[in-house]
Amino acid sequence: MHTEDWPSTIEEALATQERLRGRVDLTDDLPELPPTVTGLDVAYDDAGGIAAAVVTLETAGLTVVEERTHRAKAVFPYEPGLFAFRELPPLLAALDRLERTPDILVCDGHGLAHPRRFGLACHLGVLTGLPAFGVGKTPFIGSHEPPPASRGCSAPLVDAGELVGAVLRTQDGVKPVYVSAGHRIGLAHACRLTLALTPRYRLPETTRHADRLSRAALR
DNA sequence: GCGACAG
């Protein structure tokens, strides 16, 4: 979309985060189990090429109802904390191609569990106005105790005295995932949805589908 | 001050 005025320097990106962070709304109006869930992911090749994929699943049954991709060149370098400026452009383009407006976005990355409380899930939520939350595979900021080993157990993720997310066990005895709210959803609800999306594997079905599709779109 | 740092 408006990649003309997209931040191109770290200073501009930081200023953008500072300007948009106040637009995050944590009010949760979402039904307990929205009709659909939309996952997003981006794959990279070794020549600056990137491919974004968005996949919408029916929440009950986790079957694919729609999927879209978008290929492009990376316009921002990877920088911890500014991750969104790299993945957002292709993701927004892919989202624009969906016919059905998503009920909620499940991002692979963090939301409030970010140094300035404005990770990818928050940014994506604010720009689209859609509910969004993040499910990260690895920790970024914050400290926590290891959650009990059973699926469904979690431990609070705290940073600077603030509760920024949850470390959630999605499978018995398997490494946990990092869940944080992004926009228009609460942490507990985000955790419940994450569990609904992980009946069998560690990562949400949305993320698994989007990951597979983005890699395929790269070729 | 130094190191670590989502994907």
Add this chain to the structure above:
DNA sequence: ATCTTGTCGC
């Protein structure tokens, strides 16, 4: 992110 063999377990 991506590069990769073998290996353990259902």
